[in-house]
Amino acid sequence: MTDTAEPAADALPADIAAMSFEQALAELDEIVGRLEAGDVDLEESIAIYARGMHLRRHCEARLKAAEERIERVRLGPDGLPAGTEPFDQQD
Template identity: 60%
Template sequence: MTDVADVNALSFEKALAELEAIVAKLEGGSVPLEESITLYARGEALKARCDALLKDAEARVEKITLGTDGRPAGTQPLDGE
């Protein structure tokens, strides 16, 4: 069974690297069925972790605003455009 606490402690880079390794194993086709199911479940948890970390990062990104003189004047939240 997938240890969600373990997945939730991973950085984006580590979660993505592990997810890529799982995909490569599953695409190779040499993994027994039971292990494939376990790997798939772990992959789903890793994907959810990566998605959550990306959404958090997007929420923190700010857009630099420029004053009338063309110089940076402050920031505002990214509007998703």
């Protein structure tokens, strides 16, 4: 029996996983610029596109983690802060 799952394909490269959001976004912006300019050959375009997808996924995960940590100040009946509650984007 062969295992068709490819967990390594979903794993972020270690250097990307260690990046801050800002570092990953800056590199992603650079990759987009290079691809839009068309100054790379096909093989390199494929490689940097794949890296860009990893960077995008890393940025999205960092943003999601930040959103989950945000708390909203809850006001009491007197209009003064009465504590915090998780941020809910549904409001």
